Amino acid sequence: MKPYLIILLAVCGFAGLHPSVVRAQNGTSLPTSMYGIGELAAGDGGRYAGMGNVGIGVSRAGFLNTFNPAALTRMDSACFTFDVGVTAYYARYAFQNERSSSMEGGPNRFSFGFRLLPRWYMVVGVSPYSSVGYLIQTQEEIEGMPGASLTSVFRGEGGLYRAYVSQAFVLTPALSAGVCIGMLTGKVTQSETQEGATVSDESAKRSLYADFGLHYQRGRYGLGLVYAPSIRIGHDNRHTYENSSSTNETEDKSSPSRSQYLPMRLGAGVSVTGSRCVLALDYTYADWSRNVSAVSAMGYENQHKLNMGAIVVASPRRMRSVEWMGGIGLSNSYLTLQGRRMYSLEVSAGSSIPIGFSFLSLGATWRKQLNGSRHVMQESRFSLDLSLTFGERLSRSRLQ
Numbered sequence: 392m393k394p395y396l397i398i399l400l401a402v403c404g405f406a407g408l409h410p411s412v413v414r415a416q417n418g419t420s421l422p423t424s425m426y427g428i429g430e431l432a433a434g435d436g437g438r439y440a441g442m443g444n445v446g447i448g449v450s451r452a453g454f455l456n457t458f459n460p461a462a463l464t465r466m467d468s469a470c471f472t473f474d475v476g477v478t479a480y481y482a483r484y485a486f487q488n489e490r491s492s493s494m495e496g497g498p499n500r501f502s503f504g505f506r507l508l509p510r511w512y513m514v515v516g517v518s519p520y521s522s523v524g525y526l527i528q529t530q531e532e533i534e535g536m537p538g539a540s541l542t543s544v545f546r547g548e549g550g551l552y553r554a555y556v557s558q559a560f561v562l563t564p565a566l567s568a569g570v571c572i573g574m575l576t577g578k579v580t581q582s583e584t585q586e587g588a589t590v591s592d593e594s595a596k597r598s599l600y601a602d603f604g605l606h607y608q609r610g611r612y613g614l615g616l617v618y619a620p621s622i623r624i625g626h627d628n629r630h631t632y633e634n635s636s637s638t639n640e641t642e643d644k645s646s647p648s649r650s651q652y653l654p655m656r657l658g659a660g661v662s663v664t665g666s667r668c669v670l671a672l673d674y675t676y677a678d679w680s681r682n683v684s685a686v687s688a689m690g691y692e693n694q695h696k697l698n699m700g701a702i703v704v705a706s707p708r709r710m711r712s713v714e715w716m717g718g719i720g721l722s723n724s725y726l727t728l729q730g731r732r733m734y735s736l737e738v739s740a741g742s743s744i745p746i747g748f749s750f751l752s753l754g755a756t757w758r759k760q761l762n763g764s765r766h767v768m769q770e771s772r773f774s775l776d777l778s779l780t781f782g783e784r785l786s787r788s789r790l791q
Contacts, residue, residue: 421770422484422525423733425547425581426689426726427682428596428624428651429523433737433758437474437500440754440776441741443718445671445700447660448615450567450606453750453780455504455514458673459615459660460569461604463512463559466504467782474516476500476778485769495524500778510561520600522550523579541585549579553600565609571602575624575653588634595627598653611664619656621681626651652681654694654725669702679725688729696722700739711745716754734761741776749781 424430434444438454446458455474456462466472479496502516527545555573562568575598582591604617654677662671677694684690700718717740724733741754754776760769 421482422527423724423726423728424523425525425527425545426684426686427691429521429550429579431521431725432499432519433756437476437776437778438743438750438752438780439700439702439716439741440476440752440756440778441718441739442671442700442702442716442754443698443720443737443739445660445673445698445718447604447617447658447673447675448606448613448662449660449669449671450608450613450615450662451669453782455502455516455780457502457516457518457557458658459604459606459617460514460557460571460602461559461567461606462613462615463504463514463557463569464561464567464606466506466512470782471503471505472780472782473503474500474778474780476776478774478776480772480774482770482772499776504557512559514557515555516557517552517554520551520553520575520577523547523581524550544584545582546584547579547581549577551575551577551596555600557602565607567606569602569604569606571600571604573600574598575600588632591631591633593629593631596624596651598622598624600653613660613662613664615658615660615662617656617658617675619653621655621678622653624651624653649683649685652679654679654681667704667707671700673698677725690727690730692723692725692727692732694723694725696720711748713745714743716741716743731762735759735770736761743780749779752776752778752780754778 421430434440437457439446446456446462448459449456450462450465452465452467453472454465455472476499477497478499479494481492481494483492484490500516500518502514502518504512504514506512525545525547529543530540553573553575555571557569557571559567559569576596578593578595580591580593582589599622601622602617602619604615607614656675656677658673658675660671660673662669673696675696679691679693682691698718698720701716703715704712705715706712720737722735724735726733735758737756737758739754739756741752743750743752756774756776758770758772758774760771762769
């Protein structure tokens with residue numbers, strides 16, 4: 392058996408360690424994921440998951456870049472390049488005087504890339520876009536009935552995945568252009584149970600997805616630009632009411648919902664490549680202003696992200712060497728609660744280890760919400776991303 396197949400089985404085995412993997416669209420337990428389209432995926436792992444979700448200005452061999460479709464032109468022209476990965480995390484949450492924790496895991500990425508023509512490169516992949524997953528129980532005293540309380544249980548699960556095709560075109564030796572076209576799809580189920588009565592809303596969502604990019608490389612310096620238009624998300628909604636009382640009442644009907652839109656997104660990134668290291672800086676702006684909240688306590692906020700990352704090559708004279716990486720990022724949430732903004736800090740580290748003609752990569756990320764108010768959800772999360780990048784030769788003679 393080829394070495395990369397053995398590693399692939401190990402990756403799949405890691406994914407199977409946690410039973411939550413079977414719920415492939417439930418990649419979060421954050422209570423605030425009940426709003427908007429859920430918790431957005433910070434990145435989809437990959438070989439440089441430990442670099443701090445940086446990549447708009449980075450173009451490297453063996454890197455199936457999902458941040459900028461134009462930066463795909465360094466792929467090995469004689470190979471199919473495959474990238475598969477899984478993720479697992481442990482998180483702690485706090486809200487007012489309540490504390491909780493959760494652990495989740497599952498596959499988070501599959502993609503493969505190849506060169507179609509001398510100046511035309513392509514990547515096909517699937518990755519998560521957002522996740523909904525929460526279980527909240529509240530108790531409220533019944534007015535006029537001392538000692539009596541009413542229990543409500545709020546539950547939600549599901550999310551959106553994207554399937555995409557990225558294409559990059561070499562325009563000049565220094566300049567390339569790219570486009571990523573795909574489809575977002577998924578289902579979100581949210582319910583409230585109170586005194587034997589359950590109200591459930593199920594929404595099947597779908598949308599087109601598009602990214603456009605440019606990448607310029609001149610010597611040691613790289614510059615990348617990306618743009619994604621705002622696109623409306625389609626809905627098929629179903630509202631269900633069930634009563635477990637003696638009447639056994641059930642109601643099932645379609646229900647309208649407010650329009651939701653993917654944000655317009657602009658991003659820029661720069662990179663500097665030396666003999667032993669790569670330094671990169673990204674800034675991304677996402678405009679959520681087309682969305683209007685149906686919940687008075689929740690609002691939408693335009694998003695700003697600033698990420699910095701570095702790669703250090705252990706043995707630069709070798710063709711394939713161990714690489715160490717680290718990164719840091721600061722961003723605000725696209726949601727506000729009670730008019731309060733939420734910010735988060737991420738610190739990551741990782742390594743990419745060559746095994747034959749493959750790379751086994753591990754990235755560890757710690758994320759902390761920088762919210763001082765007790766009235767805003769607090770989160771602290773530690774996550775691990777494990778990925779395998781390997782190449783399958785198209786023709787043995789082309790490599791000799």
